[in-house]
Amino acid sequence: MNEKRQNLQVAQPWDTLAQVYAASRNVSADQLVEWPAQLKMCGSFQGKSVLDVGCGTGDKARYFAEHGAASVVGVDPSQGFSLNWIGHAACPNLSFAIGNFENLLELPETGQRQFDLVVSFQALMYAANLVKTVATLRSLLTPGGELVISVPHPFRFAILKNEIEGWGHGCAYQRTDPYRYPSPWKEDVFLEHGTPRISDYVNAIAAAGLRIEAVEEPAATEEFREIAPEKAAWMDRYVGILIFRAHLAA
Numbered sequence: 001m002n003e004k005r006q007n008l009q010v011a012q013p014w015d016t017l018a019q020v021y022a023a024s025r026n027v028s029a030d031q032l033v034e035w036p037a038q039l040k041m042c043g044s045f046q047g048k049s050v051l052d053v054g055c056g057t058g059d060k061a062r063y064f065a066e067h068g069a070a071s072v073v074g075v076d077p078s079q080g081f082s083l084n085w086i087g088h089a090a091c092p093n094l095s096f097a098i099g100n101f102e103n104l105l106e107l108p109e110t111g112q113r114q115f116d117l118v119v120s121f122q123a124l125m126y127a128a129n130l131v132k133t134v135a136t137l138r139s140l141l142t143p144g145g146e147l148v149i150s151v152p153h154p155f156r157f158a159i160l161k162n163e164i165e166g167w168g169h170g171c172a173y174q175r176t177d178p179y180r181y182p183s184p185w186k187e188d189v190f191l192e193h194g195t196p197r198i199s200d201y202v203n204a205i206a207a208a209g210l211r212i213e214a215v216e217e218p219a220a221t222e223e224f225r226e227i228a229p230e231k232a233a234w235m236d237r238y239v240g241i242l243i244f245r246a247h248l249a250a
């Protein structure tokens, strides 16, 4: 690790990033490519109870609440993001809790109930134990419920590790131990998490007793290339995201 990287570590990266992340969302891969694909994978959520774990700003949770979900709970560990939730206070069927994958079953808002649709967008890589966490998410589903998981495409970190560390792409892909890298939103803030392979996600979903119904790898669209060419170029280089839709048999 070089000196610059060692000196710029922060304890709570998402607290530091929360506001810059929120401000950058209007013209972003998330808004223009990822969120439409995530939403499509959720299917109909009319009249359903929805749980969004790692909800960040809470904007996506609010969308579900305002577009037909019966009730929505958003959970995130970041105090920084929780400041955004104040702006959603007027939405009567939406609530939030500070929490994380590890304590979901102990939270009053989630531990005592089940949900028809559980989503987690771009957060599952932070789980301390992937297999255990997907099993926890499964236990929060009603029979017949759906789990939609969106994660950074594992190829992204293989490419990034190759560029930063010089490791071969294959070796970089196979190494799943926690990796620390500069965040795309503020390069002096570092993010750190495991880098599961595609098979790790698939096997965690299978081990939880869920059936994978669909997998998506959305690509940059022409509209995105026109509106945000630099961000589209970033996506062309680092692939984007991987989305799973999995079903719990009734």
Ligand SMILES: C[S@@+](CC[C@H](N)C(=O)[O-])C[C@H]1O[C@@H](n2cnc3c(N)ncnc32)[C@H](O)[C@@H]1O
Residues within 6 Å of the ligand: 014, 030, 053, 054, 055, 056, 057, 060, 075, 076, 077, 078, 081, 099, 100, 101, 102, 120, 121, 122, 123, 126, 127, 128
């Ligand atoms: C890239 S943001 C995604 C936010 C939101 N889901 C979205 O799609 O805009 C990653 C989120 O994961 C959350 N996170 C980090 N560690 C977590 C954990 N252990 N459990 C749950 N969420 C976590 C962060 O606080 C952050 O809000």
